[in-house]
Amino acid sequence: MSQPEQTPAESSHELPGGFRYAGATGGIKASGKPDVSLIVSDQPCVAAAVTTTNQVFAAPVQVCRDRSPRSTCRAVITNSGNANACTGQEGYDDAVTMCERVAAMVGCDAEDVLVMSTGVIGHRLPMAKVEKGISLAGEALGDSERHFLAAADAICTTDQFRKNASASFQAGGKTYRIAAMCKGAGMIAPNMATMLGVIVTDFPLTEQSAQTSLRRIVERTFNRVSVDGHTSTNDTVVLLSSGQASDVGSDADNATFIETATDVSLKLAKLLVADGEGAVRFFEVAVDGAASDVDAFEIAKCVAASPLVKTAIQGGDPNWGRIVSAAGYAGPKIEVEKTALSIEGSSVFRDGRPLPFDAAELSGLMKAASEVKLQLVVGSGSGSAKYWSSDLTEDYVRFNSLYTT
Amino acid sequence: MSQPEQTPAESSHELPGGFRYAGATGGIKASGKPDVSLIVSDQPCVAAAVTTTNQVFAAPVQVCRDRSPRSTCRAVITNSGNANACTGQEGYDDAVTMCERVAAMVGCDAEDVLVMSTGVIGHRLPMAKVEKGISLAGEALGDSERHFLAAADAICTTDQFRKNASASFQAGGKTYRIAAMCKGAGMIAPNMATMLGVIVTDFPLTEQSAQTSLRRIVERTFNRVSVDGHTSTNDTVVLLSSGQASDVGSDADNATFIETATDVSLKLAKLLVADGEGAVRFFEVAVDGAASDVDAFEIAKCVAASPLVKTAIQGGDPNWGRIVSAAGYAGPKIEVEKTALSIEGSSVFRDGRPLPFDAAELSGLMKAASEVKLQLVVGSGSGSAKYWSSDLTEDYVRFNSLYTT
Known part of the structure; x- marks a missing residue:
C-alpha cells in the first residue's frame, strides 16, 4: 500500500511555536538520501521518551533513558542509515558524541540533547559523516513547514513515504498545537526497520505529566500496530513540549491534550502499517x-x-x-x-x-x-x-x- | 520438503502386542481417500490423552478429556475430513455416537472408546458416512504392519506423506516396543491442519503414570515444533499401553520408557514440520x-x-x-x-x-x-x-x- 510521495498525510501543518527543524545529508546512506534530522527547541523544553522493551537495545536508547524525562531539553538529533546497535561501549560513546556536537552548535549542555538512530545493526557509526550531517543540519534549521518535512524525511529508512500528522485543540480558552512525525515500515524491513517518532507541542507539561501522557499515548497507538511483532532494538518515541511551566493546565486540559495527541499518533501508527513492505490490505x-x-x-x-x-x-x-x-x-x-x-x-x-x-x-x-x-x-x-x-x-x-x- | 510416499519414515515396525489396526473409506473426504482410522486393544488397556490448550476446542476433545486417563480403554476411533469443531451439543452427541458404534462392534462400554477428528471446522459430521467407515474399519482390523500403516494413512488430511516411527527398548530384563503415528502439516494448512497422534506400547503403565509420562513426552516433542503457532481446536495425542498392571516397573524403567517414547515422538514432530506447506528449510x-x-x-x-x-x-x-x-x-x-x-x-x-x-x-x-x-x-x-x-x-x-x- 503505497502513498504518493508528493501527497503527505497532512498537507498543512499547524506547528507549535518554539521549535526549529532541519534535515541534512551526511553521507551515512549509500543512496545519498537525507540521513541526519535535527529538532532544536529555542528555550529549554520538557522532554519525555518511551523506548523499546527489547533487552537488546541500541546505544541511543540508553542515552534517551538516561536523559529523560527532563525539563531542560534543547534538541533531538537523529541519524538514519545506521542503528548504532550491538556496538558496545564505543557505540555508546558515539551516541554521546553526537549529542556533544549538537550541544556545541546550540549552546547548551550535552545532557540536554536526546539522540535516536535507525538503520543496519552491528556496525559502528561513520562518525565523520554523522558530524558532517550535524553541521549541515545546524545551518539549515528553520521553523517553517518545509523545515519540519525535511526533518521528517531525514529519519526515514526503507519507508516508501514520509509520515507526519498534526492537530490543534482548545484547552483553558487557548489554542494549542501538536505536530508529529515518525518512520518505520512496520518493523518488517530487512535488518528490522525501527519505529522512531517525535511529537512536538506547545501545550505546557511537567516532566512527569509529559512522561505519563506519552506512555498512555504510545500504549494506545504505536503499541497497537504490528506487521510481524518483531520488536526492534531502537524503537523510540520522544515528546517535546515548549509550553511555559507557569501555564500548566488542569487535569481536564491534560486529558484533552492526551486525546488529541492520541488521535495524531494513531494516524501515524496506521501509516506505519500501511507502509509495511508487501502489505496490500x-x-x-x-x-x-x-x-x-x-x-x-x-x-x-x-x-x-x-x-x-x-x-x-x-x-x-x-x-x-x-x-x-x-x-x-x-x-x-x-x-x-x-x-x-x-x-x-x-x-x-x-x-x-x-x-x-x-x-x-x-x-x-x-x-x-x-x-x-x-x-x-x-x-x-x-x-x-x-x-x-x-x-x-x-x-x-x-x-x-x-x-x- | 516432501518425502516420497513409498518411503515411510520407518520401513520396519516393531509393533507392541495386543492391538489391531485398520483404515477405511467412509466417504467423508471428497477425494475418496481413507478417512476412518480404528485402533482396538484386545484387552482393556491403559489410555492417557493430552489435548489442545485452545479454549475453542472440538467435541471429540471434550470426549477424550472426559474419558482419560483410564485403565479399561478398548479403542480409539478417528475420522479425518471433518473436525467436528464449533458444532455445539449436536457435535458432542455425534462424537459420542461414534464411540457407541465402535463399542457395539468391539463389545465394550462406549465409555471405553476414545475419539479424535480432524478436517474442516464448523460443519456437522456426515454421520451416515462416518458410520459406514466405522463398519468397514471393524471388518478390516489386523495386527500386521500393513494394518498399522493403513490406520496411519487414514488420519491424514493435507499431509504430503504418512508419519510413523517406532522403537524398542530394554527395561527390567524385558524388551518392550513403542509404535506411533501422527498427522498434521504443521498447523499451517487451510482451515488449520490439526495435529493428531497415537502412541501404542506394551510397556506397562498405570493410569497416572501414563498421563504423567505422556505430558512429559508431548512437552518435549510435539510442543516444541511450530510452523505458525496457530494452536488448533482439535490437537490430541493419545497413549495406549497394553502392558499388564501386575508388571508395572520401577521408576528407572519408566524413565527409560519416557526417553524412548520421546525419541519416537520427536521423529514424528520433526516430520510434522518437514511437511509444513511450502516449507523448504x-x-x-x-x-x-x-x-x-x-x-x-x-x-x-x-x-x-x-x-x-x-x-x-x-x-x-x-x-x-x-x-x-x-x-x-x-x-x-x-x-x-x-x-x-x-x-x-x-x-x-x-x-x-x-x-x-x-x-x-x-x-x-x-x-x-x-x-x-x-x-x-x-x-x-x-x-x-x-x-x-x-x-x-x-x-x-x-x-x-x-x-x-
Whole structure:
C-alpha cells in the first residue's frame, strides 16, 4: 500500500511555536538520501521518551533513558542509515558524541540533547559523516513547514513515504498545537526497520505529566500496530513540549491534550502499517466483552498477529474459524458460548456457533474495504481494545528472504 | 520438503502386542481417500490423552478429556475430513455416537472408546458416512504392519506423506516396543491442519503414570515444533499401553520408557514440520545459559516463531541481528553482555558483540544444511531447551491466501 510521495498525510501543518527543524545529508546512506534530522527547541523544553522493551537495545536508547524525562531539553538529533546497535561501549560513546556536537552548535549542555538512530545493526557509526550531517543540519534549521518535512524525511529508512500528522485543540480558552512525525515500515524491513517518532507541542507539561501522557499515548497507538511483532532494538518515541511551566493546565486540559495527541499518533501508527513492505490490505481487530481491557488487548493482538488470519485477509477470505480459534489460544479466558464475530459488519459466528452467510458476497466486501473490520465479542465482560495490522503477502516473504547480511 | 510416499519414515515396525489396526473409506473426504482410522486393544488397556490448550476446542476433545486417563480403554476411533469443531451439543452427541458404534462392534462400554477428528471446522459430521467407515474399519482390523500403516494413512488430511516411527527398548530384563503415528502439516494448512497422534506400547503403565509420562513426552516433542503457532481446536495425542498392571516397573524403567517414547515422538514432530506447506528449510534453535529450562523454552520458541528469522532461514541469510533481537524481546531475562550465537557451528556473535565472519561462506552452509542449527547462549544460567521450526516461504502465503471458506 503505497502513498504518493508528493501527497503527505497532512498537507498543512499547524506547528507549535518554539521549535526549529532541519534535515541534512551526511553521507551515512549509500543512496545519498537525507540521513541526519535535527529538532532544536529555542528555550529549554520538557522532554519525555518511551523506548523499546527489547533487552537488546541500541546505544541511543540508553542515552534517551538516561536523559529523560527532563525539563531542560534543547534538541533531538537523529541519524538514519545506521542503528548504532550491538556496538558496545564505543557505540555508546558515539551516541554521546553526537549529542556533544549538537550541544556545541546550540549552546547548551550535552545532557540536554536526546539522540535516536535507525538503520543496519552491528556496525559502528561513520562518525565523520554523522558530524558532517550535524553541521549541515545546524545551518539549515528553520521553523517553517518545509523545515519540519525535511526533518521528517531525514529519519526515514526503507519507508516508501514520509509520515507526519498534526492537530490543534482548545484547552483553558487557548489554542494549542501538536505536530508529529515518525518512520518505520512496520518493523518488517530487512535488518528490522525501527519505529522512531517525535511529537512536538506547545501545550505546557511537567516532566512527569509529559512522561505519563506519552506512555498512555504510545500504549494506545504505536503499541497497537504490528506487521510481524518483531520488536526492534531502537524503537523510540520522544515528546517535546515548549509550553511555559507557569501555564500548566488542569487535569481536564491534560486529558484533552492526551486525546488529541492520541488521535495524531494513531494516524501515524496506521501509516506505519500501511507502509509495511508487501502489505496490500489493512485490518482492524476490535475485541469487546473481555474480562478487562488488558485481556481484550491480548486477544486482539493475537488475532492480528496470526499468520493464518493475515493470509486470510490477504485472500479476502471470510475464514471465521481462523479468527475465532486465534482468540481461543490467545491466553485470556473467553466465554466460548457467548463468542461472536462480525466481518465487515456481517455476523458470521454467534453464541459459539457458525451462522449461515454468503461467503462470496462477504469476500467481495473484504476485498473492497480500505480497512477490513473484524469485530469479536468474547464474553459479557466490559474489557475492550482495538489493534491494527496488515496482511501477509508473498511480497513480504520475497523482500525479507533476500540475502541482506 | 516432501518425502516420497513409498518411503515411510520407518520401513520396519516393531509393533507392541495386543492391538489391531485398520483404515477405511467412509466417504467423508471428497477425494475418496481413507478417512476412518480404528485402533482396538484386545484387552482393556491403559489410555492417557493430552489435548489442545485452545479454549475453542472440538467435541471429540471434550470426549477424550472426559474419558482419560483410564485403565479399561478398548479403542480409539478417528475420522479425518471433518473436525467436528464449533458444532455445539449436536457435535458432542455425534462424537459420542461414534464411540457407541465402535463399542457395539468391539463389545465394550462406549465409555471405553476414545475419539479424535480432524478436517474442516464448523460443519456437522456426515454421520451416515462416518458410520459406514466405522463398519468397514471393524471388518478390516489386523495386527500386521500393513494394518498399522493403513490406520496411519487414514488420519491424514493435507499431509504430503504418512508419519510413523517406532522403537524398542530394554527395561527390567524385558524388551518392550513403542509404535506411533501422527498427522498434521504443521498447523499451517487451510482451515488449520490439526495435529493428531497415537502412541501404542506394551510397556506397562498405570493410569497416572501414563498421563504423567505422556505430558512429559508431548512437552518435549510435539510442543516444541511450530510452523505458525496457530494452536488448533482439535490437537490430541493419545497413549495406549497394553502392558499388564501386575508388571508395572520401577521408576528407572519408566524413565527409560519416557526417553524412548520421546525419541519416537520427536521423529514424528520433526516430520510434522518437514511437511509444513511450502516449507523448504528446517531449523533447530538451541538455547543455553538461560535462568531456567522454561525461560530457555520461551526464548527458543520466540526465535523459532519470528517471521524475520524464518524468512532469513528461507534466504540462507546469516542475519544474526534478527536472531539475537528476537531473543531480546522473548520475555525472559537474558544477560546481553554474555549473549552468543553460532549458526551452523560458526560463531557470529559473542559477549554481546558481533564477530567478523565470511557471510557468503556461511550462507552456503545454511543452504546446504538439511537442518540449520542456531545455537544461542543467553547468559550463565543452567536452563536449556530446543525448538524446531520451518522457514517461511512465498508458497506458505500462496497456499493460505487461497479462498477456502
